[in-house]
Amino acid sequence: MKIIIIEDEKPAARLLQRKLEKLGYTIQALLHSVEESINWFENNSHPDLIFLDIQLSDGLSFEIFDKIEIKSPIIFTTAYDEYALRAFKLNSIDYLLKPIDEDELETAISKFQNQFQKNAVSSLDFEAIKKMLVNPVQKEYKNRFSVKIGNQIKVVLIDEVECFYSENKGTYLHTIDNRDYLLDCSLEQLEAELNPDSFYRISRKFIIPLQSIKEIQMHTNSRLKIILPTYKEDEVIVAREKVSDFKNWIG
Structure with a gap:
C-alpha cells in the first residue's frame, strides 16, 4: 500500500x-x-x-x-x-x-x-x-469546576488552576495554592471545555494555563521544560512534536 x-x-x-x-x-x-x-x-x-x-x-x-x-x-x-x-x-x-x-x-x-x-x-x-x-460558532468556555472533598463539594475557579494532569488513569486539577483534586473527566474532555487562548495541552499528561508559566527551559531531545509555581511532582515537559505550536501559542 x-x-x-x-x-x-x-x-x-x-x-x-x-x-x-x-x-x-x-x-x-x-x-x-x-x-x-x-x-x-x-x-x-x-x-x-x-x-x-x-x-x-x-x-x-x-x-x-x-x-x-x-x-x-x-x-x-x-x-x-x-x-x-x-x-x-x-x-x-x-x-x-x-x-x-x-x-x-x-x-x-x-x-x-x-x-x-x-x-x-x-x-x-x-x-x-x-x-x-x-467561521466557527462562538462558544463559552468553562470558568469553574466542582470537586468533591469527602462529603463536601468545593468550587474551584478557573483563575485558581495551575495545571491539569493525568495519573494512574485519573485526571487531576492542581491549584495555585498547591492542592490536588480528582476530576470526573478525561484530559481530552477538558480540552474541549477550556479556552485555547489561555490553556494548552503540552503533552498527553499535562494541560497548562499561560498565566501559570513561571519559567521555560530548554530540555533534552529538542523539548521544553515548564516550571510552574507549586507543582513539583513530575517534570512538566512540552512534547517534541508540540514545541513549534507551543511557541506560537505563547506568542
Whole structure:
C-alpha cells in the first residue's frame, strides 16, 4: 500500500513516516504545502491513502481539492480543535489527533482497509467543512469546576488552576495554592471545555494555563521544560512534536 503524508511541520511528518514504516507501509512522498501538493498530484499517480494535516504553511489543506480531484481516501491529522472534530464527525471523516499514537494509527489504517468505499472522497462536502473551520460558532468556555472533598463539594475557579494532569488513569486539577483534586473527566474532555487562548495541552499528561508559566527551559531531545509555581511532582515537559505550536501559542 502506497501512502503520502501532507504535513507542514517537517519533524511531525518524519515522525509519522517512521511510525508508518514501522508498521510495514511504504511512504510515497512527504509534502509540506498546498502548492507543493497540487504540483505533486498533477504529476504522479494517486496513492492508496493520504494522511493530511488541516492547516498547512500556505493555507487550509482543503484548498488542494479546489484544484485537484483527489481519488484517494484520506485520514486527517490535527491538533485537537473542537470545531475541526465537529466538522469531521458531521461528514463521517476519519481523523487522528496529534501527537499521533501508534495504536490509534494502526486502528485507523485497519478501519480504512476494512470499511473504505472508493466513492467516499467525492461525496464529502469540503466547502462546508472549510466554512466550519474558518467561521466557527462562538462558544463559552468553562470558568469553574466542582470537586468533591469527602462529603463536601468545593468550587474551584478557573483563575485558581495551575495545571491539569493525568495519573494512574485519573485526571487531576492542581491549584495555585498547591492542592490536588480528582476530576470526573478525561484530559481530552477538558480540552474541549477550556479556552485555547489561555490553556494548552503540552503533552498527553499535562494541560497548562499561560498565566501559570513561571519559567521555560530548554530540555533534552529538542523539548521544553515548564516550571510552574507549586507543582513539583513530575517534570512538566512540552512534547517534541508540540514545541513549534507551543511557541506560537505563547506568542
